[in-house]
Amino acid sequence: MSNVPPTLILDIGLMAMLVVVAFSVVRLRSLFAIVMLQGVYSLLSAAWFVSLDAVDVAFTEAAVGAGISTVLMLGAMLLTEREAKPVPLQKQLGSLFIVTVTGMALFYAIGDMPAFGDAHSAANAYLGTDYIAATKTDIILPNVVTAVLASYRGFDTFGETVVIFMAGLGIVLLLGLNGHAGKWRAQPKGQDVSNSRGDKS
Amino acid sequence: MNGLLEHFNYAVVIFLMMLGLYVVFASNNMIKKLVGLSVFQTSVFLLYISLGKVTGGQPPIIAEEDLHAATDGGHDVVAEGAHQAADIIYSNPLPHVLILTAIVVGVATLAIGLALVVRIREVYGTIEEDEIDALDYERNLEGAAK
Amino acid sequence: MSPHVILRVVSKLLIPLIALFALYVQFHGDFGPGGGFQAGVIFASAIILYALIFGLDEAKRAIPPSWVRIGMSTGVIIYGGTGVATWLLGGEFLNYTFFAPDSTHAAGQHWGIFAVELGVLCTVASAMVAIFYAFGSRTTELTDEDW
Structure with a gap:
């Protein structure tokens, strides 16, 4: 315990902040605050990714998690509500029970995980080092992540691009690029919902 | 004690995951549910990336x-x-690649979810799950009466 | 005149720089952190910033929704087309070595990765802008004063 590496202190500090932010998300009911805290959570985890040597992931998380998804959530929140209603205690306790049991099971499994930073663990020893060695001779690009992403796992990334395309397509179908999709309104209280498809304007 | 020090990252990440999962289970509000889902998701990313860290290593x-x-x-x-x-x-670059993919797919699914929530709000006038359930129940009763 | 003068001036300065940075991230992604996904998101965020400051209608005049729709599918076609091109050159799907089979410095791989990342950039940027347009165009029930 005499010589604690400075990155470990950074790691622990960032983890503490992550826990505080996640806990606030659980406690708060103002949706605006929750959405902004989600952005903060993403940004903090991006900072931790840098400390964990995952620079590409940190970059993406900062741009996507803290940037785009916060904007999207704010946009959606603006179209819906600004305050979450309180949850009945019964439901809270039930969820707490499920979450505790799941957490206990996962904690029990921690003992089998490799130690933090172990270079000889099964996860780090074989395939990862193979990719680094192969990139030096096959692709000759400095960024191994790009090489694996675009070349070794090119098919995977193709599928992912299609997923993004499908998501864009789905949202255009659901909401419409100009916001006109499905502009019909059902009357939930008392009236027949299925009939109201007729009064499309 | 030594074992706990070696595995502290997993312990914290599991705690964060469970906080996210709790929000998904316990909240009725759908936007809050989605926020919980993305907290859960980010924690899973943290699990994978901390698995690939090598002490004294450099970015790949x-x-x-x-x-x-x-x-x-x-x-x-x-x-x-x-x-x-x-x-x-x-x-280890491999978890980085996997998570890079997962982040972008995550925002795509989040956007779809939000679009669905917006449409639900337009039709039902609420995004609280129990209220939607009650509305559906009422409507079904009416359908049965006819 | 809108009340957000400082925002307008500062963002007018920033938006070209953000777009330029996106291109840097895109083309430097082979050598440092970055790549098509990040570049696409950053490029989309430049457009989103423009829309937030100057209004959605202005943004839609600058980048019409039809471009966005076309861009989204063009990216997938570029990516898939790269795979088909390697087929036609006699290789497996997405085996970029066949772009330059005789190169000792893996030039074929470099070209393949370049093309693929371009496709990713196109799809991600357009899809993000499309998603933002879709959410932004819905009519809001809240006004500025409600905050």
Whole structure:
């Protein structure tokens, strides 16, 4: 315990902040605050990714998690509500029970995980080092992540691009690029919902 | 105690995951549910990335001289280049690639979810799950009466 | 005149720089952190910033929704087309070596990765802008004063 590496202190500090932010998300009911805290959570985890040597992931998380998804959530929140209603205690306790049991099971499994930073663990020893060695001779690009992403796992990334395309397509179908999709309104209280498809304007 | 120090990252990540999961289970509000889902998701990313960390490692971006040492090594200038190449430790790039993919897919699914929530709000006038259930129940009762 | 003068001036300065940075991230992604996904998101965020400051209608005049729709599918076609091109050159799907089979410095791989990342950039940027347009165009029930 005499010589604690400075990155470990950074790691622990960032983890503490992550826990505080996640806990606030659980406690708060103002949706605006929750959405902004989600952005903060993403940004903090991006900072931790840098400390964990995952620079590409940190970059993406900062741009996507803290940037785009916060904007999207704010946009959606603006179209819906600004305050979450309180949850009945019964439901809270039930969820707490499920979450505790799941957490206990996962904690029990921690003992089998490799130690933090172990270079000889099964996860780090074989395939990862193979990719680094192969990139030096096959692709000759400095960024191994790009090489694996675009070349070794090119098919995977193709599928992912299609997923993004499908998501864009789905949202255009659901909401419409100009916001006109499905502009019909059902009357939930008392009236027949299925009939109201007729009064499309 | 030593075991706990070696695995502290997993302990914290599991705690964060469970907080996210709790929000997904316990909240009725759909936007809050989605926020909980993305907290849960980010925690899973943290689990994977902390698994790929190597102590004293560098980001998996190969140093320029290392890269050329490897290519020239093919042309019989082996000794020094190979020696240098062995010196630098890199963190495992594979989890990074997987998570990079997962982040972008995550925002795509989040956007779809939000679009569905917006449409639900337009039709039902609320995004609280229990109220929607009650509305559906009422409607079903009416359908049965007819 | 809108009340957000400072925002307008500062963002007018920033938006070209953000777009330029996106291109840097895109083309430097082979050598440092970055790549098509990040570049696409950053490029989209430049457009989103423009829309937030100057209004959605202005943004839609600058980048019409039809471009966005076309861009989204063009990216997938570029990516898939790269795979088909390697087929036609006699290789497996997305085996970029066949772009330059005789190169000793893996030039074929470099070209393949370049093309693929371009496709990713196109799809991600357009899809993000499309998603933002879709959410932004819905009519809001809240006004500025409600905050």
